[in-house]
Amino acid sequence: MNAQTANTEPPQADSESSIKYPQFQFKGLFQARYLESFGDNVDVMGLHHSTGDVTQSSFDIKRMRVGLNTKLSEAAEVVILVNLADFKSDTKGKVLENAYAKYTFNKYIAVLGGQFRPAFGIEELVPVDIIKSFDFSNQYYEFGKNGWTSFQIGASATGNFDLGKIPVNYSVSVLNGNGKNQEKDNDNGKQYSSRLVFELSKKHKINLGLNGGIGKYAKEKVYALGADITSDFRLTDRFTFDLQIEYKQGTNHNLYFSLPVDSRTDDVADYQMRGIYFLPNLRYQIDYKKLTSLEVSCRYERFDPSYKIDSNLRQTYTPMISLEFGKNYTGRIEMGFEIDRFDRNIPDTTTYNDNLFIIQFQCRL
Numbered sequence: 120m121n122a123q124t125a126n127t128e129p130p131q132a133d134s135e136s137s138i139k140y141p142q143f144q145f146k147g148l149f150q151a152r153y154l155e156s157f158g159d160n161v162d163v164m165g166l167h168h169s170t171g172d173v174t175q176s177s178f179d180i181k182r183m184r185v186g187l188n189t190k191l192s193e194a195a196e197v198v199i200l201v202n203l204a205d206f207k208s209d210t211k212g213k214v215l216e217n218a219y220a221k222y223t224f225n226k227y228i229a230v231l232g233g234q235f236r237p238a239f240g241i242e243e244l245v246p247v248d249i250i251k252s253f254d255f256s257n258q259y260y261e262f263g264k265n266g267w268t269s270f271q272i273g274a275s276a277t278g279n280f281d282l283g284k285i286p287v288n289y290s291v292s293v294l295n296g297n298g299k300n301q302e303k304d305n306d307n308g309k310q311y312s313s314r315l316v317f318e319l320s321k322k323h324k325i326n327l328g329l330n331g332g333i334g335k336y337a338k339e340k341v342y343a344l345g346a347d348i349t350s351d352f353r354l355t356d357r358f359t360f361d362l363q364i365e366y367k368q369g370t371n372h373n374l375y376f377s378l379p380v381d382s383r384t385d386d387v388a389d390y391q392m393r394g395i396y397f398l399p400n401l402r403y404q405i406d407y408k409k410l411t412s413l414e415v416s417c418r419y420e421r422f423d424p425s426y427k428i429d430s431n432l433r434q435t436y437t438p439m440i441s442l443e444f445g446k447n448y449t450g451r452i453e454m455g456f457e458i459d460r461f462d463r464n465i466p467d468t469t470t471y472n473d474n475l476f477i478i479q480f481q482c483r484l
Contacts, residue, residue: 138193146186146200147484148248152179158473165459167471180204181254181479182247186217194223198235212300216270225278232274234299238290238314239267239330241347241365248483249448251361251400251414252437253457257422258365258394264373265392266296266310267332267343273309288316296336308335312343324351324361336372339387343369357404368393371424384428394422409450414441431470434460451481 154163156175161167163177186200200217219233236243242250242259263269273294280287295301296310312332319325330345347365354360371392375383383390400416417438423430439455457475464471 140190140192142190144188144190145484146184146188147482148182148184148246149482150181150183150248151480152181153177153478154179155476156473157476158471161471161473163475165469165471165473165475167464167466167468169466180207184216196221212298215300227280228276228278230274230276234270234272235275236269237267237271237273237275237292237294237312238277239292239312239332239343240314240345240367241328241349241363243268248451248481251363251398251416251441252418252439253453253455253477253479256365256394256396256418256420257433257435258367258392258396258420261371261373261392261394261422261424262343262367262369263298265341265343265369265371266294266298266334266336267312267369270299271296272299272301272304282317286318288318290314294334296334306335306337308338310334310336310341320350324349326350330367332369337376339372339375341370341372341387343367345369359402359404361400361402363398364395366393366395374424389428390425391427392422392424393426394420396420396422409444410442411445412443414443415439416441430462431465432462433470436460448481448483451479451483453477453479453481 183203205213219235221231223229271294275292277290295304328347332343345367351361375390398418420435436458441453444450
């Protein structure tokens, strides 16, 4: 009887065949803020007002994101992400953020296509809810307007390989270069970008990134380049210190084509943007009841949207204290300032000195 029972048991399924597809993972992010501007006649959006009333304190919903990652098989997945907070203003070109499909052949190559954030620096690879500051840098958004960063439509290939004893991660992308949620490319030009990341130290998480891109926009040749380095040092059992440094430079064709023809030069290459930022962050592991950690950071950034012609350097200081609740920033309370200083103030624009106080509450799924 024992022998018969043993023979009639179903065969043991292997681990791969026992996995059921599709698999769904829901994600979400809520960020709410209280803002107060201490600038002279500057509102909470950074806009200077030479006349009239100025709104210098306000509550705001910065982001309300909902996302879905669907694994169709071991190799294939589809990702979507929307920001419902964009409905509070004109939704043209907004709301839908990620919308792409990815297929992984092996560790050496994976391909994806759709709308995504192309790898072109540190910030493009880090979600906004786990960065060490209130928001991305000024250079991130300006390079996004020029088609290199933020959410773009196109295709990309990524992978990993070893260069001797140094692990290397690579990414190459081809993009329309005219932003997210566009019906089609607005010209026949495409922008080609690449990124290499060298893992110099696994212990201290020292990574060196190199970025480069070329392309055409409205029949004009454009380019971008950059370099960055990250590190993470464990000082004691509870203290860690991490540092990000990133430099970018490129053609500001977005600025060039926004100017009246008679007020700009004939060569788009005359309009060059460049920026660098330093972001040190000190983390103290608390693990007391629901409070996980305390973090203190201060990003310093220098960015000039046109350093060759009509230069106006912008320096931004962002000191911040953050309390983390739960793991991986499930809950987070941040408090600090965004302090902007320009070489030249331009009245009735956002190019004006400002001191913005921020309290931000965050929950993520």
